[in-house]
Each structure stands twice: as structure tokens, then as C-alpha cells.
Amino acid sequence: MKVRATQAILECLLEQDVDTVFGYPGGTILNLYDELYHYQDKIKHILTAHEQGASHAADGYARSTGKVGVCFATSGPGATNLTTGIATAYMDSSPVVFITCNVSEELLGRDSFQEVDITGIAMPITKATYLVRDPQTIPDVMRQAFAVAATGRPGPVLIDFLKNVTALNVMIDYEFIPWTENRNTDSIRELAVSHGLKAPEPDLNDIETLVELIAQAEKPLLICGGGVVRGRAHEQFREFAEKMDAPVAITVMGGGGFPGAHPLTTGMIGMHGTQASNVACNTCDLLIAVGCRFSDRVALKPTTFAQQAKIVHIDIDRSEIDKNVRTDHHIIGSAKRVLAELNQRLPQYDRTEWKEKILSLLEDQQIDEQEKLTPSQVLDTIEQAVPDGSIVATDVGQHQMWSIQHFHFQYPGQLLTSGGFGTMGFGLGAAIGAKVGNPDKVVIHTTGDGCFRMNCHELATVQYYNLPIITVVFNNGTLGMVRQWQHLIYQEHYSQTTLDRAPDFVKLAEAYGLKGKRVTNRQEMKEAMEEALTCGCGYVIDCIIDMDEMVRPMVPGGAHITDFLLK
Amino acid sequence: MKRTEFDTQKKYYTLSLLVQDIPGVLSQVARLFSRKGYNIESIVSGESNHPGQTRITIVIKGDELMVNQIAAQCRKLIPVQVVKILEEDTSVQRETALIKVMAVDRTTRDEVIQIANIFRANIIDVSRETLTVAAFGDHSKIKALIKLLGDFGILEMAKTGTLAIERGRSSIYDESKLREEYNYGKNVL
Numbered sequence A: 001m002k003v004r005a006t007q008a009i010l011e012c013l014l015e016q017d018v019d020t021v022f023g024y025p026g027g028t029i030l031n032l033y034d035e036l037y038h039y040q041d042k043i044k045h046i047l048t049a050h051e052q053g054a055s056h057a058a059d060g061y062a063r064s065t066g067k068v069g070v071c072f073a074t075s076g077p078g079a080t081n082l083t084t085g086i087a088t089a090y091m092d093s094s095p096v097v098f099i100t101c102n103v104s105e106e107l108l109g110r111d112s113f114q115e116v117d118i119t120g121i122a123m124p125i126t127k128a129t130y131l132v133r134d135p136q137t138i139p140d141v142m143r144q145a146f147a148v149a150a151t152g153r154p155g156p157v158l159i160d161f162l163k164n165v166t167a168l169n170v171m172i173d174y175e176f177i178p179w180t181e182n183r184n185t186d187s188i189r190e191l192a193v194s195h196g197l198k199a200p201e202p203d204l205n206d207i208e209t210l211v212e213l214i215a216q217a218e219k220p221l222l223i224c225g226g227g228v229v230r231g232r233a234h235e236q237f238r239e240f241a242e243k244m245d246a247p248v249a250i251t252v253m254g255g256g257g258f259p260g261a262h263p264l265t266t267g268m269i270g271m272h273g274t275q276a277s278n279v280a281c282n283t284c285d286l287l288i289a290v291g292c293r294f295s296d297r298v299a300l301k302p303t304t305f306a307q308q309a310k311i312v313h314i315d316i317d318r319s320e321i322d323k324n325v326r327t328d329h330h331i332i333g334s335a336k337r338v339l340a341e342l343n344q345r346l347p348q349y350d351r352t353e354w355k356e357k358i359l360s361l362l363e364d365q366q367i368d369e370q371e372k373l374t375p376s377q378v379l380d381t382i383e384q385a386v387p388d389g390s391i392v393a394t395d396v397g398q399h400q401m402w403s404i405q406h407f408h409f410q411y412p413g414q415l416l417t418s419g420g421f422g423t424m425g426f427g428l429g430a431a432i433g434a435k436v437g438n439p440d441k442v443v444i445h446t447t448g449d450g451c452f453r454m455n456c457h458e459l460a461t462v463q464y465y466n467l468p469i470i471t472v473v474f475n476n477g478t479l480g481m482v483r484q485w486q487h488l489i490y491q492e493h494y495s496q497t498t499l500d501r502a503p504d505f506v507k508l509a510e511a512y513g514l515k516g517k518r519v520t521n522r523q524e525m526k527e528a529m530e531e532a533l534t535c536g537c538g539y540v541i542d543c544i545i546d547m548d549e550m551v552r553p554m555v556p557g558g559a560h561i562t563d564f565l566l567k
Numbered sequence B: 001m002k003r004t005e006f007d008t009q010k011k012y013y014t015l016s017l018l019v020q021d022i023p024g025v026l027s028q029v030a031r032l033f034s035r036k037g038y039n040i041e042s043i044v045s046g047e048s049n050h051p052g053q054t055r056i057t058i059v060i061k062g063d064e065l066m067v068n069q070i071a072a073q074c075r076k077l078i079p080v081q082v083v084k085i086l087e088e089d090t091s092v093q094r095e096t097a098l099i100k101v102m103a104v105d106r107t108t109r110d111e112v113i114q115i116a117n118i119f120r121a122n123i124i125d126v127s128r129e130t131l132t133v134a135a136f137g138d139h140s141k142i143k144a145l146i147k148l149l150g151d152f153g154i155l156e157m158a159k160t161g162t163l164a165i166e167r168g169r170s171s172i173y174d175e176s177k178l179r180e181e182y183n184y185g186k187n188v189l
């Protein structure tokens, strides 16, 4: 069948069951937006205030739904505005297909208006980039791009179409093939053949070896990493942990991979890890890390990390093995498959003694009863007010760590946070994506006064699409996390971190047609949450907290994991 | 079972890559090295014996851990099919150089020709003032020749990086568990 090139692009989205895209139009992508006009009833387009917001929204959509996110932008500044979002998705292995359009073939390479080499720019922050110069290749490239983004270790992909490729008089051969079948077409097939790819199955010998290691171990510790979340392997991981009867430490990216309130959970590990997690890591004799990359925020000092243990690494990406921490054994495969195979071979263990020794280090969450509003009061009030399973999107800084430490995430996609790239401004965009993808869930966006300023213009998107997202600003009048470092490491030289400045966040919310409230104590916070949950529109709670609040515990970067600077 | 141990001494390593012959692949590979702060000593790219496939040979200096990491990063790139770290004693390595030497008087010319002969190099161009020597050999041989010819004054020179191939029956196409493990993460089936 002959169809317009632009039609083929959108049909290819439909092949992938895409019904929502985030984006922002402009000169070179006009043709595609013209086509979108005819697809309004099939593809919903969310117009954000800024391309960065769209990129985070597509990412948040992907993380929260487990589907591939899609984001459109025009050439030049539209495309470069995506880059922070692309890098954020890349660092956290989130599957997003970014679609940009570039200038026409005859203008390419001439520094034309709004021309930029976005495929070159995006190369180190994507799994793959495609520059499409021949319209006939559209179906093939689109299908390959989605396959690459979603499979193996997921991640972002960028497709840049030259404008002439999308011209409305360009017709190409096209046949609709749903994604379940198109994985066998053209270049995907070729790619598989040329790489000698087989349908993946973990190596059973490697699994047997681990079964033996487990049998010899007395003090095992498990780490639940982001791979468990991305691979939606939470059920298999839970069965594994329960059979092992071993404590489970959770990385920032692993939040939701294992129930935060499970009796085996030791909480976060690493820089702001709990005493229980970090001590367990330092004393265990077998460490099994699933889908985690031992980043410098977890393995703060790789040479002494889990020094008494045999380290076993389960990951889908072979290049992670021995990258940051030397391992004793590894198994390559998806967390789901590897754990399922393991579970079949494991007996039920009983490690009461070891387990209790570690879990007794876990302190109860203390909700202080001060007059003044504290971070823990804010979080506790949120937790009490929202329904079970509500989604939390965070920005970056103290409030991020507090949020992750406090909430007990239960399932993958419940916590949306920029763990790898640490992108301030991620939260609101991600919350928008999450709300669009999960209209029935309550979505909370926790942020700091610094981060919120970075992308608060997306409140316009919250208002226009009527997305009742609750933004909770931990307003400490400072770039809290940076101040904390200045306090502890830089002799209290508070260089450029004090934020005694506009705007008034409540008035800002009102200016965007939303509601808001400033709160200074627990009671007000409680009332604000009640109002926010029932008002039916976006709501901003401006929580005034002390600027000297700190994230505890803390082990400084590069230090041994139990050398706590703050307890 | 023991943790992987790596040789910490810095030396030259040769990486051999098979990549899909698609636009931008060479820059994608080369960028990876600069991004990770590794210096490429030499890089050669050309056809392999399969259509649609390019073979790239890269020499870098570093320790074993670093070389393994860069190989791992290369293997992750979608268009990269195979990366093999070639050992010095189980592979053969060759370079080619074209060296234009100033040789105006008779004695100089004779000497240059003599040296070329000793090194089994050819004179491929002659003019009143210059001789162009084409040499083929391993890195140390080419280096020695350039040094000797330098005494006469080299006008210009063009040289390839090192090409390498394994000795005997082993080849870059050999199946291995390692290769399979990397492909897992790239799987698009």
C-alpha cells in the first residue's frame, strides 16, 4: 500500500501500541504535526511548555507504565533542549524514542537556520541514533528503533528525519505489522543475524554455580537494583529474597523492585544508606547484586566494598561486569529469567540469626513532634493522606533522599527519580508523564525550591491537561543538598546556595490557574493535603522547613561504606 | 573461584573490531575512546571479507583493566558485532609507510636505496630531489626505518596504523561465551 511518509511514521507508532506522545512543534517538524492533525483520535499529543519538560514526561511515562515513551521536537534548539532529558533516560535505562526533524537534504551541512547535528550530539547518550535520508527506510528504522529502545538493556533512541523525507507529497510502500510480528522484519532480523543473536537464555551452569555459592554462604546480602524495576522482575525477586531469607538492600534506582515495608528490607544502601544496609554490606560473606551497576553512590570506595564477601553480579549488560567493582561470579540475563531459574533450584533457607543481627540495626522512622514543620512530618503526612500505591516523582537533592528513605515503594514504576544523572527539574515533567499514563493513580511530585524553579513552567501543562498532580515543595530557602556539603566539607562557606528570592510559589500556582497553600506546621500540611486530594486540579504545597535540616545518614563520596560522617 | 585479576602494567594492546558498514560507525567508535579519556595510538579501518561489514584495528596503550573496559564499551554499541583483544604472541601485526626523502646528490641517493633494500622496502617514486620509499613491516621495523631516513631529511610522510590478524586457525568470527554474553544486552529479538 502507498502511504504518505508522515503517515508511515505515525502508523509505525500505532504498530507499537503508542497512543500518547509528548512534544513541541516547530519549522522542520511541521509536516509530521500536520499528519498528527489527522490522527488526533488515535494519538494523543501532550504539548508541554518546554522540550525538556516533554523529554522528562516521555521518560516518566515510560518508567511508570513500562511502555516505550515517545517525544517529538523540532530541529536546532528544539532538539538540543531534549538533550538533558535524553541523558537522564540513558543513565537510568529508560526506553524512550525521541523523534526530531532536521533541515532538508539540500540545506544540510550549510549551517542553515535551526540546523544542528543532533544525531552526533545524542550519540553518547543514546543506545542508537538514526538519521533518515531515504523515506523508503521509514518503517524499517521506526521498527528497529523501538526494538532497540525496549529490548536488552532498555534506553533512549533518537531518530532524526530530514524535512524533505517528511514532505507531504512523498509516498512510500507500507504495510501495517503489529510490533509482536514486526520484530522479525528487515533490519531487525538482519541485526539479529549479523550479531549472531539468539533468543536470550541465561547460562544454566552459571546459575548452578551460584546455587552452590549460596549453599556455602552463611551471611548473604541481596541488592535490589534498577534492573529489577526495569525488568519488572519484582515478583521473582521477592520469591528469591524470601527463599534466601536474607536481608535486602535497595538502591535508589531499585526503589519499588522489592517492597519497602517487607520484613527483609534494610532500606537504602550507599551514600545515604541505612546503618543496616551499609553494615550488612561490610560484613556479609556473599553479596548478590541484581541489576545494579555499583555506581559511586553505592560502591563509594570500590576497593573495600563488601571486602569480606564473594560478589555475584546478575545483569543484562555484560559491560557492567567488573566495571566499578570486581566480581567473583556473574550471570548475564534478564533479572526475570535468571531469578526464575534460580528460584526453581533454591531450597528454603532459614537465616534467623544473621537476619536479626542486621535488621536490628534498622531504626524505626522517627517522626519528630516539633512545632516547626520538618521534612519527616511532611512526608509522614503525605503518606497518611494518599491511597496505597500512589506514584512519587522526585527532583534532585535532599528532598529526593528524604522521599526515597521515607516512602515504602511496593511496585516498579511507583518511584520516579533521576538516580543516574541527578537532573534537577526532572520531577514535574516525570509526574506529568506518570499522570497521563496512570490517570487513576494519585501522583505526588516532591521537589526543592531550587529544582522547582528549573521547570515550574510545566504547571501550564498541568493546568491545560487538567492533571491533578500534587507538588510538594520542600522550601528551605537554599540549595539544600549543596549546602549540606558546604556545611560538612567546605567550612560553612555557603557560596551561592541561598535562595532568598522570588517567586511566591502559592501565587505562582494561582497564576497558572492552579491552587496552592503555604504550610508551616503539621496541621496545616494535613489540611493542605486534604484539599489537594479533593480539589481536582494541580496543587502546590509550599512547605516552609529549616535550611539546616540534613539528610542522614551520610557517608562521604570515596569513603569506606561504614565510615559515616553523619549518623 | 577468584575475583578477576588484571595486569596493572601499561603496554600496547590491539583491539580488532567487526562493525556494520553504516554511516557514522567509525566516529561512534572513535568518540568512545576520547569520551573515556583513552588515547588511540593508531586506528585502521577497511573492508572485511564479508560485504556490509567493516574491520577496524585499534592500538591503545594502557593497563589490562582499562583495555577490557574500553572493549566492553565498544561491544555495547549496536553496530559493533565483535571486539577481540589480540595478544601480541598469537597475532601478526603490520604497518605501511610512504616516506619522501630529500636526496639530491648521488651519495645520498645510493645510501637511501641501500637502506631501503636492507629493510625490503621499495622506491616507488623518484624525482631530481627526492626519493619516495614504501615500506611494510611491524611497528619496530617501520620505526627504525623512519629514524634512519630521518638523517637525510624527510620531506613528508604518510603512514598507516597497525593492522593485525590472529595466527593459525583462530579468527575474529570464533564463537565464545563472552561474545554471547554481550549480545544478550543488545538483543532485539
Ligand SMILES: Cc1ncc(C[n+]2csc(CCOP(=O)(O)OP(=O)(O)O)c2C)c(N)n1
Residues within 6 Å of the ligand: A395, A396, A397, A398, A399, A400, A422, A423, A424, A447, A448, A449, A450, A451, A452, A474, A476, A478, A479, A480, A481, A482
Ligand atoms: C541541573 C542540575 N544543576 C545542578 C545540580 C547540582 N545540585 C544537586 S542537588 C542541588 C540542590 C537542589 O536544591 P533544592 O531543589 O532546593 O533541593 P533540596 O536539596 O534543598 O531539597 C543542586 C544544585 C543538579 N543536580 N542538576
